[in-house]
Amino acid sequence: MKIQKEEICFEDNQSFKLFSPSLKDCFFWHYHPEIELVYVEASKGIRHVGKNISDFEESDLLLIGSNVPHLNFDYKIQTECKQLVLQMRENFFHEVIMPVPEFQGIKELLERSYLGLSFFGETKEMVVKKLLQIKNEDSFNSFMSLIEILQILSKSYDCKELNTEDTRVKWFFNDKIRMGTIYDYIHENYDKNPNVNVIAEDVNLSIPAFCRYFKKQTNMTFTDFVNNYRINQAKLLLLQNESITYVCFHVGFESLSYFNKLFKKYIGETPSAFKKKHLSRVEV
Numbered sequence: 596m597k598i599q600k601e602e603i604c605f606e607d608n609q610s611f612k613l614f615s616p617s618l619k620d621c622f623f624w625h626y627h628p629e630i631e632l633v634y635v636e637a638s639k640g641i642r643h644v645g646k647n648i649s650d651f652e653e654s655d656l657l658l659i660g661s662n663v664p665h666l667n668f669d670y671k672i673q674t675e676c677k678q679l680v681l682q683m684r685e686n687f688f689h690e691v692i693m694p695v696p697e698f699q700g701i702k703e704l705l706e707r708s709y710l711g712l713s714f715f716g717e718t719k720e721m722v723v724k725k726l727l728q729i730k731n732e733d734s735f736n737s738f739m740s741l742i743e744i745l746q747i748l749s750k751s752y753d754c755k756e757l758n759t760e761d762t763r764v765k766w767f768f769n770d771k772i773r774m775g776t777i778y779d780y781i782h783e784n785y786d787k788n789p790n791v792n793v794i795a796e797d798v799n800l801s802i803p804a805f806c807r808y809f810k811k812q813t814n815m816t817f818t819d820f821v822n823n824y825r826i827n828q829a830k831l832l833l834l835q836n837e838s839i840t841y842v843c844f845h846v847g848f849e850s851l852s853y854f855n856k857l858f859k860k861y862i863g864e865t866p867s868a869f870k871k872k873h874l875s876r877v878e879v
Contacts, residue, residue, distance in 0.1 A: 598664050598764070601627040603682055610691065611683045611741055613729055616667070619676065622835060623667040626764050628685045630708055631659045632744070634723055635668040637676040641834070641873055642668060644711035645762030648830065648873065656719045658748060660708035661685070662763040670834075679726050681741070692745075700749035701742070711757035718753040773798045774812055785824050786847040791817045826861045829854075833870045842866065 601623075605612055624643075636654040643666035644659055659665055669676045688705050692698045704712075714722065725744050729737045748754075780794045794817075795805035809817050825846040832842045843854040843866075858866045 599623070599625045601625045603627055603629050605684055608734060610687055610738065611681055613679065613681045613726070613737075615678050616680055617669065617676075617678070618667045619669050619672060621667065622670060622831070624664065624831060625667075626662050626664045627682075628661045629682045630661055630688065630705060631683075632681040632722075632726075633657045633659065633668060634679040634719075634726060635676065636678070637669070637672045638674045640668060640672050640676070641666075641670070642713070642757070643834075645758040646760070646827075647711060647757040648834075649757065650873070651713075654719070654723075656714040656722060657757075658704070658708045658712040658714070660705070660711070660763070661688075663709055663711060664762065664764060665711070666834075679723075681726065681729075683741075698742075701745045704745060704749035707756075709761060709763055710759070711762075712748075713755045713757055714748060714751060714753055715755070716753035718747060718751040721747055773808070777809070781821060781824055785821055785828065786845060788847070789817075789821050822857060823861065826858055829858065829866065830862070830869070833866060834873060836870075836874060839866045839870065 603612075634654065634656050635651075638653065640651055640655070642649055642651055642655060642657065644657065645663050645665070655668070657668075669678055688702075692702050692705060722744050725740050725747075729740045732740060776798055777794055780797065781789055784790075791805065792802065795802050798805065800808060806817065809815075809820070813820055815823065825848065828846045829842045832845065833839070837845070839855075840851060843851050848854040848857075855865055858864075858869070862869060864872075
């Protein structure tokens with residue numbers, strides 16, 4: 596269940612790549628520093644970007660920012676599914692877009708992409724048409740088409756922000772030694788009984804200093820973060836059709852009633868309602 600960093604390779608003479616992945620039976624919860632534009636076409640499906648889990652029907656067009664965790668969009672879709680994924684090199688934003696004053700709108704679009712952006716309506720139709728054209732263009736014209744696509748998206752009002760907060764995994768990259776150690780400890784122990792005394796000692800901080808440091812880095816207390824982590828792991832397991840009782844104890848809760856209460860507090864609905872809604876949509 597641990598989030599994976601996807602390593603993306605590009606051809607030497609290309610600043611982006613366009614391809615059609617198929618991972619239907621693979622649960623690929625991942626992130627990468629490359630900004631990504633995804634088009635998926637299916638009767639019904641689930642998008643899971645950052646903390647947002649929501650449904651789409653017929654098709655979806657998403658712009659996903661650097662290091663935003665997301666699930667592959669064809670996961671468990673049993674009907675016909677088509678995907679187009681366009682990934683831009685890690686340096687694309689800073690070296691291609693930033694230096695050009697005329698790209699101000701695109702710059703603002705890509706800066707906002709960390710929220711996860713879903714496009715619909717006429718914008719989606721125009722962009723998908725251009726994505727299909729890119730497949731048959733030479734490298735120069737395909738690059739110019741990409742700029743056109745980004746310009747269309749930057750001017751569009753047919754857009755929904757999927758997250759209201761920063762969900763990028765950068766928070767433990769900024770302080771690799773301490774936050775990396777803390778994150779690994781929580782991941783290895785969230786299903787047991789994570790102890791703030793143990794991890795504070797591991798990173799050479801007193802308990803009060805650790806609590807202040809952790810709150811500053813995550814905007815959460817250690818207990819709240821662990822519970823949030825458990826609930827997020829629970830969502831992933833429920834999406835794999837595990838039973839609610841199994842999920843409750845597997846992620847470290849000792850009381851089914853408390854799990855149900857906390858899940859509803861964080862997600863806004865009970866585990867059974869969440870599972871029924873999302874799995875029924877995927878299986879249709």
